[in-house]
Amino acid sequence: AQQWRGVIREYAERLPVSETTRVITLGEGGTPLVPARALSELTGCRIQIKVEGMNPTGSFKDRGMTMAITAAVEAGAKAVVCASTGNTSASAAAYATAAGLTCAVLVPAGKIAMGKLSQAVAHGATLLQVDGNFDNCLEVARKLADAYPVFLVNSVNPARIEGQKTGAFEVVDVLGDAPDIHALPVGNAGNITAYWKGYREYAEPFQGQPALASKLPKMWGFQAAGSAPIVAGHPITEPETLATAIRIGNPASWEQAVAARDESQGVIEAVTDAEILEAHRWLSAKEGVFVEPASAAGAAGILKKFRAGELAPGQSIVVTVTGHGLKDPEWALQNPDGSPVEPRKVEFDVVSVARELGLE
Numbered sequence: 001a002q003q004w005r006g007v008i009r010e011y012a013e014r015l016p017v018s019e020t021t022r023v024i025t026l027g028e029g030g031t032p033l034v035p036a037r038a039l040s041e042l043t044g045c046r047i048q049i050k051v052e053g054m055n056p057t058g059s060f061k062d063r064g065m066t067m068a069i070t071a072a073v074e075a076g077a078k079a080v081v082c083a084s085t086g087n088t089s090a091s092a093a094a095y096a097t098a099a100g101l102t103c104a105v106l107v108p109a110g111k112i113a114m115g116k117l118s119q120a121v122a123h124g125a126t127l128l129q130v131d132g133n134f135d136n137c138l139e140v141a142r143k144l145a146d147a148y149p150v151f152l153v154n155s156v157n158p159a160r161i162e163g164q165k166t167g168a169f170e171v172v173d174v175l176g177d178a179p180d181i182h183a184l185p186v187g188n189a190g191n192i193t194a195y196w197k198g199y200r201e202y203a204e205p206f207q208g209q210p211a212l213a214s215k216l217p218k219m220w221g222f223q224a225a226g227s228a229p230i231v232a233g234h235p236i237t238e239p240e241t242l243a244t245a246i247r248i249g250n251p252a253s254w255e256q257a258v259a260a261r262d263e264s265q266g267v268i269e270a271v272t273d274a275e276i277l278e279a280h281r282w283l284s285a286k287e288g289v290f291v292e293p294a295s296a297a298g299a300a301g302i303l304k305k306f307r308a309g310e311l312a313p314g315q316s317i318v319v320t321v322t323g324h325g326l327k328d329p330e331w332a333l334q335n336p337d338g339s340p341v342e343p344r345k346v347e348f349d350v351v352s353v354a355r356e357l358g359l360e
């Protein structure tokens, strides 16, 4: 069998590339859709988890980055830049390396998870820490790309959205149709924009072929409560949340996210850090899927809506979990009350191990 060729080659006819395009890929996409057994049992819905942590750099950003770096190379760029809460910088650094471009990343000082920081450094990016938040970093990155010969690879670049829409294609290709609901975290709002675009494209006839999806899902986006500008209806100047990936107060794709919500008759709501951590724990301990905290926001939203009596049973639901648990593993080593998880010490002999396991 031939291996998965990355999202550009798998979906070339639906992406802005030509036969002569030099494709920069690390084999992204083709990520598993895993049945969420415990969540399905609780809610009476058929819930599947789209595990985006399985991408080459451990997050969904790779889908957009293969397109953005491919576009940068096609435009003759020598250097790329991005602002990031971590995952975009890891992805940009890896794909720039694969393309032979230099990469600079602007990140909020002290607010990026260690896994992501180490990726950007390992791939040789120039790491610039800004004494400010993501929104400040993005403003500087945009101005830099306007004034100097560097190519911006944030999701304000349409190539990023094009690549990321393939997540929706894969869901429909596997399920045979769109789900009733698609839940996911919202930060800078690129991903909800991209999924909605992908679902809409698959619901239209294409090149003389009938539509691949018979319906559109409701888009359910969830922001962290301390960083929920779309829910509040105004920018948040000092966004806070332990889910640092979505610690964003003024999302670049705000209008597109609101359009996705309204056109799909969906919702964009907030989940608290406690709800995010509960869902993070649920995903790892009950479903077998280890994610970083921000990635649990979609599952947190499903739990919240179910408990509020706002989730009718019998629906097909896909929840995108956006990044791998190894990006930011410290949260797994805390108990729900915040105390550290202590490994149990045993004597070096079979009987005491058996006793500790309740077998003696």
Ligand code: F0G
Pocket: 059, 061, 083, 084, 085, 086, 087, 088, 089, 155, 185, 186, 187, 188, 189, 190, 191, 192, 245, 246, 292, 294, 295, 322, 323
């Ligand atoms: N989940 C994770 C793990 C993320 O890293 C991000 C965004 C999101 C969700 C939100 O996606 O911005 O498309 O709404 N991370 C960006 C970054 C901002 O710089 O890595 P969004």
